[in-house]
Amino acid sequence: MIGVAGRDKADDILVRADLSEKKGIRIELKSKNKIVFGKSIESAVKEAAKELGVENCDFQLEDFGALDFVIKARVKTAIKRARGNNDEQ
Amino acid sequence: MMSNRLRRTMLFCPANDPKMLFTSPIYGSDCIIFDLEDAVAYSEKDAARDLLCEALKTVDYGKTEVFARINALYTEFGRADVEALVEAGVKNIRLPMCETKENILELHDLLNELEEKFNVEKGSIKIQGAIETPKGVMNAYEIATACDRVVAISFGAEDFTRSLGIDREKCGKGLFYARSQIALAASAAGVSSIDTVYANLDDMEGFIEETKEAKELGFSGKSCIHPLQVKTVHKIYTPNMVEVEKSMRIINAAKEAEEKGIGVITVDGKMVDYPVVGKAERIVSLAKGAGII
Numbered sequence: 001m002i003g004v005a006g007r008d009k010a011d012d013i014l015v016r017a018d019l020s021e022k023k024g025i026r027i028e029l030k031s032k033n034k035i036v037f038g039k040s041i042e043s044a045v046k047e048a049a050k051e052l053g054v055e056n057c058d059f060q061l062e063d064f065g066a067l068d069f070v071i072k073a074r075v076k077t078a079i080k081r082a083r084g085n086n087d088e089q
Numbered sequence: 090m091m092s093n094r095l096r097r098t099m100l101f102c103p104a105n106d107p108k109m110l111f112t113s114p115i116y117g118s119d120c121i122i123f124d125l126e127d128a129v130a131y132s133e134k135d136a137a138r139d140l141l142c143e144a145l146k147t148v149d150y151g152k153t154e155v156f157a158r159i160n161a162l163y164t165e166f167g168r169a170d171v172e173a174l175v176e177a178g179v180k181n182i183r184l185p186m187c188e189t190k191e192n193i194l195e196l197h198d199l200l201n202e203l204e205e206k207f208n209v210e211k212g213s214i215k216i217q218g219a220i221e222t223p224k225g226v227m228n229a230y231e232i233a234t235a236c237d238r239v240v241a242i243s244f245g246a247e248d249f250t251r252s253l254g255i256d257r258e259k260c261g262k263g264l265f266y267a268r269s270q271i272a273l274a275a276s277a278a279g280v281s282s283i284d285t286v287y288a289n290l291d292d293m294e295g296f297i298e299e300t301k302e303a304k305e306l307g308f309s310g311k312s313c314i315h316p317l318q319v320k321t322v323h324k325i326y327t328p329n330m331v332e333v334e335k336s337m338r339i340i341n342a343a344k345e346a347e348e349k350g351i352g353v354i355t356v357d358g359k360m361v362d363y364p365v366v367g368k369a370e371r372i373v374s375l376a377k378g379a380g381i382i
Contacts, residue, residue: 005136069144069148076139077139080135
């Protein structure tokens, strides 16, 4: 029930999604830009999770300056990997 | 008759590189190809697809024509690539390893289904067929004319030379027939033709020579694997002002003749007919693309 996506490189973000969490969406974020962009990053994460119908997940994020579309993509990939359905669906 | 759309340069960018997904338009290529195929490791295919889909929904690529190079439909990733991309709003797909018209029609049928599923205008998603094998070269015209979605065919020399068992680095003559066949087939079909990549980035002289050959053979443009190659191709594909001025005289004379109902005209003492006007329009299009008029 755990999926990981992204890389520890500039403009990217490392995402670890644990779908065994049952207490809603929880986000732990490490980012140099956390003070300025923390809320924006969290918003992108929640939006991506919602698009995939995820209501409970523990996200651990390490941000390296990723734009919103990159954050959403990495979150979606991590969720799909956690579900184990990379290409089956 | 050649397609009027300017496709001098197709810049390849790996779709799993976040930075390239938003910086690639600044290099000024006419087209960008985001690659889900060879440039992406097997274990990252899903991540690259998600990244490209989110980029397509978000990034404004302006006038740059964006293609997605999918994995071949016979692979485990191909159909999932197409479905995700259509939902994300892709406009153009490059299909690798095209060998017959049936390869194109398989994608065409899948696009028909997905356009209906995602409420996308029917037939609006276009196809570039990549020809990368001897069999594909032999069938270039049927690939180019397989359906109305096909806007371009391209040549991939790396796989072609591997299939033929010749050395890519020393095979100028070995590629001559294949390149000519593809340029001719595209022209006859009225679609663009895109020449192969030149992988040796340290050999700019070789790249220039191959690009000049591509232009002489009639290719609409050349694939680029580095932003530095883009300007070089554009320079080679930029007509000189003598050609441009002559072409503009031809176009004006043809327009005037059409208005007056005159059949055959002459410009600078030479007869002008439909192919000459078509060539003139192509030169003016290249000049506009280069920003010299």
